[in-house]
Amino acid sequence: MTHRMYAARQRNIGLVALALATLIFILPFLYIFLMAVKTKQEASLFLFNWPAEWQFWTNLVDVVETRNYMLLLAYFNSTVITVGAVTLLVIFGAMVGYVLQRRPSGWNRVIYGCILIGLMVPPAVVPTIWVLQGLGLFKTIYGMIFIQVAYGLAFTVLLYRSFIGTIPRDLDEAAIIDGARPWQIFFRVILPLLKPVTVTLIVVQSVAIFNDFTNPLYYLPGKENVTVQLTLFNFQSQFQSQYNLLFMNILLVTIPPLLVFVFFNRQIVAGMTAGAVKG
Amino acid sequence: MAPVSTSSVILRNIRKSFGAVEVIKGIDLTIEAGEFCVFVGPSGCGKSTLLRIISGLEDTTSGTIDIGGRDVTDAEPSARGIAMVFQSYALYPHLSVRDNIGFGLSLAKLPKDTIRQKVEAAAEALQLTPLLDRKPKALSGGQRQRVAIGRAIVRDPKVFLFDEPLSNLDAALRAQMRIELSDLHRKLGATMIYVTHDQVEAMTMADKIVVLNAGRIEQVGSPMDLYNAPVSPFVAGFIGSPKMNLYDGMAAGMGCKTYGIRPEHLRLTNENPRWTGTVRHVERLGADTVVYLNVPGLGEMVVRTDGNANPAIGASMGAVPIDGREFRYG
Ligand SMILES: Nc1ncnc2c1ncn2[C@@H]1O[C@H](COP(=O)(O)OP(=O)(O)OP(=O)(O)O)[C@@H](O)[C@H]1O
Ligand SMILES: [Mg+2]
Numbered sequence: 001m002t003h004r005m006y007a008a009r010q011r012n013i014g015l016v017a018l019a020l021a022t023l024i025f026i027l028p029f030l031y032i033f034l035m036a037v038k039t040k041q042e043a044s045l046f047l048f049n050w051p052a053e054w055q056f057w058t059n060l061v062d063v064v065e066t067r068n069y070m071l072l073l074a075y076f077n078s079t080v081i082t083v084g085a086v087t088l089l090v091i092f093g094a095m096v097g098y099v100l101q102r103r104p105s106g107w108n109r110v111i112y113g114c115i116l117i118g119l120m121v122p123p124a125v126v127p128t129i130w131v132l133q134g135l136g137l138f139k140t141i142y143g144m145i146f147i148q149v150a151y152g153l154a155f156t157v158l159l160y161r162s163f164i165g166t167i168p169r170d171l172d173e174a175a176i177i178d179g180a181r182p183w184q185i186f187f188r189v190i191l192p193l194l195k196p197v198t199v200t201l202i203v204v205q206s207v208a209i210f211n212d213f214t215n216p217l218y219y220l221p222g223k224e225n226v227t228v229q230l231t232l233f234n235f236q237s238q239f240q241s242q243y244n245l246l247f248m249n250i251l252l253v254t255i256p257p258l259l260v261f262v263f264f265n266r267q268i269v270a271g272m273t274a275g276a277v278k279g
Numbered sequence: 280m281a282p283v284s285t286s287s288v289i290l291r292n293i294r295k296s297f298g299a300v301e302v303i304k305g306i307d308l309t310i311e312a313g314e315f316c317v318f319v320g321p322s323g324c325g326k327s328t329l330l331r332i333i334s335g336l337e338d339t340t341s342g343t344i345d346i347g348g349r350d351v352t353d354a355e356p357s358a359r360g361i362a363m364v365f366q367s368y369a370l371y372p373h374l375s376v377r378d379n380i381g382f383g384l385s386l387a388k389l390p391k392d393t394i395r396q397k398v399e400a401a402a403e404a405l406q407l408t409p410l411l412d413r414k415p416k417a418l419s420g421g422q423r424q425r426v427a428i429g430r431a432i433v434r435d436p437k438v439f440l441f442d443e444p445l446s447n448l449d450a451a452l453r454a455q456m457r458i459e460l461s462d463l464h465r466k467l468g469a470t471m472i473y474v475t476h477d478q479v480e481a482m483t484m485a486d487k488i489v490v491l492n493a494g495r496i497e498q499v500g501s502p503m504d505l506y507n508a509p510v511s512p513f514v515a516g517f518i519g520s521p522k523m524n525l526y527d528g529m530a531a532g533m534g535c536k537t538y539g540i541r542p543e544h545l546r547l548t549n550e551n552p553r554w555t556g557t558v559r560h561v562e563r564l565g566a567d568t569v570v571y572l573n574v575p576g577l578g579e580m581v582v583r584t585d586g587n588a589n590p591a592i593g594a595s596m597g598a599v600p601i602d603g604r605e606f607r608y609g
Pocket of ligand 1: 297302320321322323324325326327328329476
């Protein structure tokens with residue numbers, strides 16, 4: 001095959017891939033957007049057409065003002081939960097991963113067992129609620145943060161542990177010779193080198209936690225505790241649904257995670273493929 | 280000249296086991312202050328382990344270590360007055376050269392100005408000044424090596440420990456770094472302990488060579504002591520290049536267990552040769568020529584001779600030993 005034919009084939013494959021991606025990812029978005037700007041009557045037809053009448057601004061204001069600005073409260077709650085949970089996940093995950101990787105001991109097996117259980121055993125809702133109630137954490141934002149940390153920790157620890165395995169032990173030892181205490185080795189040598197995984201984890205976990213629907217539904221009832229995904233209930237009821245507002249709400253809720261992906265895209269890929277730390 | 284440090288290292292009956300395996304089997308050794316001491320030995324003989332025990336990265340199973348007249352057996356590595364240069368250099372990849380060199384000082388909470396001064400002085404001495412703001416990955420192997428040495432120097436240690444620091448460099452750079460390290464040793468006057476399996480490094484840099492074999496000291500002495508009077512076939516075979524010819528003495532009819540003769544102590548001649556063999560291979564190095572003979576009943580015999588000699592492959596050649604240069608063991 002000549003070089004030119006090869007290049008042409010590559011380009012065609014690229015175009016096909018691009019078209020497919022558009023179909024799969026962009027069309028649903030376009031649909032959401034078009035639905036969000038329609039009037040209530042037009043939206044209830046569920047057609048993929050250009051809106052006859054644009055109501056972008058009215059719908060937007062309607063959604064934000066619904067139920068005494070519930071959406072803004074939801075943004076606030078979701079942000080607090082996400083930031084709190086991801087911060088704890090990163091710090092504890094990296095610490096546990098570091099100790100597991102660097103200090104083999106009899107306890108490692110036990111800890112591994114716990115991590116695998118954490119990954120594989122599905123959480124049971126009712127007992128979890130009992131535990132939360134016992135601790136006085138039910139229906140609190142803290143409780144929700146701890147739940148999210150508990151659900152994400154196993155995966156985070158495993159990811160950190162395997163990445164720390166690629167950091168040469170010589171670096172720890174050089175730091176010991178330089179007079180570093182264990183916590184200084186961790187915070188000044190190891191943690192900075194974990195940046196690629198940390199960025200990946202922050203993005204993946206933030207999006208997952210921000211978008212979580214079921215866990216806040218179970219563990220965080222109460223109007224003052226509403227999170228973004230739960231605001232979708234505002235426009236959907238048995239008797240009357242306002243699909244244009246529902247879709248506007250979906251659009252607003254989707255924007256923050258989307259922005260995160262757009263900005264961190266490059267680092268995420270780097271983190272996923274990052275391997276050994278070269279000196 | 281800088282003041283000579285008063286920092287001898289004394290090891291007393293050091294033993295080290297990993298699980299059930301004893302790796303260091305009782306080592307007694309005194310390294311004088313200001314000495315350049317080289318540990319040599321084959322792979323796996325425990326050189327690195329012994330060095331790590333001195334550094335404190337590994338603890339001893341039994342025995343004591345004195346550095347500068349103080350028992351440091353249970354002291355932290357950073358409290359022993361040592362600095363270490365790793366084979367992999369172990370530079371912190373996320374820090375600039377400046378921060379790499381100054382890392383230990385910043386941990387010790389020295390004032391910023393002092394750190395800056397010390398780092399710049401070390402960089403100056405090692406010709407690293409133009410590279411101070413680069414990251415390690417933007418440096419060549421030799422430059423990384425220098426940064427690693429700089430990081431050791433700023434700590435102002437009594438004892439420098441090197442674990443095969445030159446083995447990742449190419450031959451030319453290695454030769455140059457050998458000279459630079461020797462210069463550094465003269466300039467600082469510090470005690471240096473240097474691990475290598477390269478006998479050329481041992482011969483050229485050491486004041487004292489310690490030959491290790493399977494966790495024990497085989498022989499300690501100056502390079503020329505070891506060359507002129509190796510106490511065992513093991514040392515004889517390890518020191519000197521090309522290697523000494525060693526034969527089963529009974530088979531060679533020498534009346535001893537092992538018989539050895541260095542290639543440079545053999546003379547090629549066809550008048551009354553002790554051994555006769557066929558030329559199998561010739562290496563012409565310029566200044567001298569190394570001839571490989573196949574001697575029936577004995578095996579291969581390596582002879583180092585004048586650079587102008589160029590015997591034909593397959594020719595028959597005789598060799599005689601120079602008087603007083605033969606070694607008989609057992
Ligand atoms: N952490 C450890 N656990 C178990 N065995 C070890 C450990 N470290 C070293 N050993 C063993 O101790 C012996 C000596 O190792 P050491 O690294 O000191 O050898 P060395 O002389 O430095 O060899 P080389 O020239 O290959 O670097 C080896 O047999 C090695 O397998
Ligand atoms: Mg070694």
